[in-house]
Amino acid sequence: MHIDKYEEAMMNCRFCFMCRHLSTIGQVRCTEVDTPRIRAAMLYGLKTGTNSFDDSDFVDALYRQELSACCTHHCVNHYDENGLAIAARADVVEAGKAPEAVKKLAAKFAKSVGWSASGKGDVAYFLDETTASDKQVVAAAKKLFAAAKVTPKTITGGTIGKVLKVLGYLPEAKAAAEKFAAFLKAEGVKTLVVSNPAAFDALTKDYPEFGVKLPCKVFCFSGFLNQAKVKFTKKAGGLYYLADDFMRNYDGCGCPEKLLKTLKADLRPFGTNDEESYCCGEGAIVLDKLNPALVKALAEYVAARADDPKKDKIVVLSAYTKKCLKKYGKLNVVTMEELAASCL
């Protein structure tokens, strides 16, 4: 089973409570089943026969996880409970027990694999579907590329594999990764810039795990701006910074924080602490599609922790987070691209 690769996490998390206070879904649902401890204990039950994937409630709990990785980040041993959950999802899929909603989504994304490029040159900007749907972010990115005196080739299209991996469809995810790498090679891309932290995580972490080599250097948008030496004339001023799960808890690259310094942002601490994820399910990529009620609850949880929800300016890293926090939390949110463009 795929979960065997994560036996250490399973065996240690199953009786450990030390990240209970960070259990994002457990907190908004106020349940035990949505905690790393019980998820790991239930997975251990597969080994002893007390649990099985025939129990759809157990499978639902696995797909309810927000995959924020804040538990791993917090843990002194950094046990990869998210890796365990994704491995469990892969086992669920192989057992043919994936929920119908998951199957449909995965089929849709598997079909979407394919991209097109417009423009010339060896610098490319990958505009994933979520980012592409936010016109302000797209406009800001365009403005920033112009300021950097770069005219990138724009790549649009379907998934590059992340969502398929997260849903437990590992062979399909690997196939998408191989195809995207081949596409980049064929397009002669030497530098690839991405806005979506999930795409950045896929390209820099998942691809090496799959053994897929990219023909190019990959930059998150902040990283690109940091090295492009764009001149910013205005200060970003007072704001709250909510890093996406991928940049915050998955061994973040540090680029957004560096850019915020360049932009002379006066960062204020959001909420009551810097340990909680304050997420909307970015780690789970499509949690808003699988479980909109849960994403609403997550966004409301975040919004309830804002000092002044109407006035506070919050900067986030993904169009996904912006969308969720604006829609359900009614917060004043911009992405890093929008913030940087406003400082030109």
Added chain:
Amino acid sequence: MKIKSDSYMFEMIRTELTDVVGEDYVDVKFADKFGHSIDYYWIPEMWHDRGRECPKPDFVVHPATTEEVARIMKIANQYKIPVVPWGGGSGSQGGALPIYNGIVLDMKRMNKIIKIDKEALTVTAQTGIITKHLEWGCNKEGLSTMHLPASIACSTIGGFLAHRGTGVLSTKYGKIEDMVMSLEVVTPTGEIIRTLPVPRHASGPDLTMMFLGSEGTLGVITEVTLKIHPQPEARKFRAYIFKDFHTAMQAGATLMRSRLGPCAMRLYDETETKTHVSKVFGIDLDKGAYLVFGFDGREKIVDLQMQYAREIMEKQFHGKDLGSKGGEWWWENKYKFFYPGYMFHVPQAFGTLDTVADFSHIENVYWAMKKVVNKEFPDARFIGHFSHWYDWGCMLYARFIFPGDKVPPNAEEAAALYNAVWDKAIRAAIREGGVINEHHGVGLKLGRYVKDLYGTAMPILEGLKAKLDPNGIMNPGKMGLPGCW
């Protein structure tokens, strides 16, 4: 519960519970019930490890208000259904396990900070709030509960109230019962009561104290007002290595008798210093017993307190000074001891023989327990530290550990071995003047010793229970009080 889950009566009861809290907040699915079948008590962990089923609740109900709790209690009384309050579920004594099935009242939706009173320096909160969140809420205002136990991340404040929990700063700020101003409680029959608003009065016996430590057997604590404190200007630590545990104990007791008022103190015996403290700090402490203490408050006063304390440690007891860095190691790593890899874990068999006694008895308690474990259970290792110090004595956090390969694979045999250690060690502690226990509570694990402990006072406890809970539905079978079948 005697009503089967496929009967129409089960559905009738579910309908009534749903009417109180809403459909989303009555869980009857296997996965949800499974989540409430294991706490941090070794027996259910081992049972699960061996692939055995643990008792599960019939209903997991998540109330959001005190009034909902009261209505649930009335329903439970009408049908005589056991009710077990559940906070973080991280208790080590089996106190929140639904051993008679019934309703688990998961309190975590009751997680609001109601008021921070900066005039009186108090905080009022619903008791389902995870204590770390309560502390963070106070910190945002520059204040602190000063209740900082190792389980702060996973336990609700209600859990700490229910079993009289203790934080690492207990020596100065007290145990949870010292921090409470007043409580709101739902009685087993569903009445909502409030105890007097201040803890110092001469208006009869103190009902607040009656509910504290009652472990859900006398009612459900739904709201609490706690004292809070400004964050100190300085908090400084220092550590010493003494030639042996006895000398370190004398040094620690002398510091307490000096009334210098440290905020925290810990003493690890030679074995735990060598095996555990060294590992957590990542340094070599091969010989002797490690003692750490600290002071907090205005910096000039802290420095003066530290100066006098150093004289005791160095001049009177010749401790080897590890400096402030040696003390900071402990403060920075105080919770690390409890993570997997540093904490014991199934398949090991382990238990904390938590006992408290005055300075005249505490060393005898330690030696009596150590002797009995070493003699009767040669496969087990005995380690101990003294973690909560008061003017009159301290708490012994003694532990026994069997390596996994010395624990029977058969669940019943493993449980029998485990219980035998407790029987011998706890009874030895009680004989030497120890009280079980200081901050973990009684629960299921220690219930059978309560009669020994209370002696002729036991009927008073039993009488209270019978009067407040005539149907015997509140957390039955815990604390040595009657079960319900």
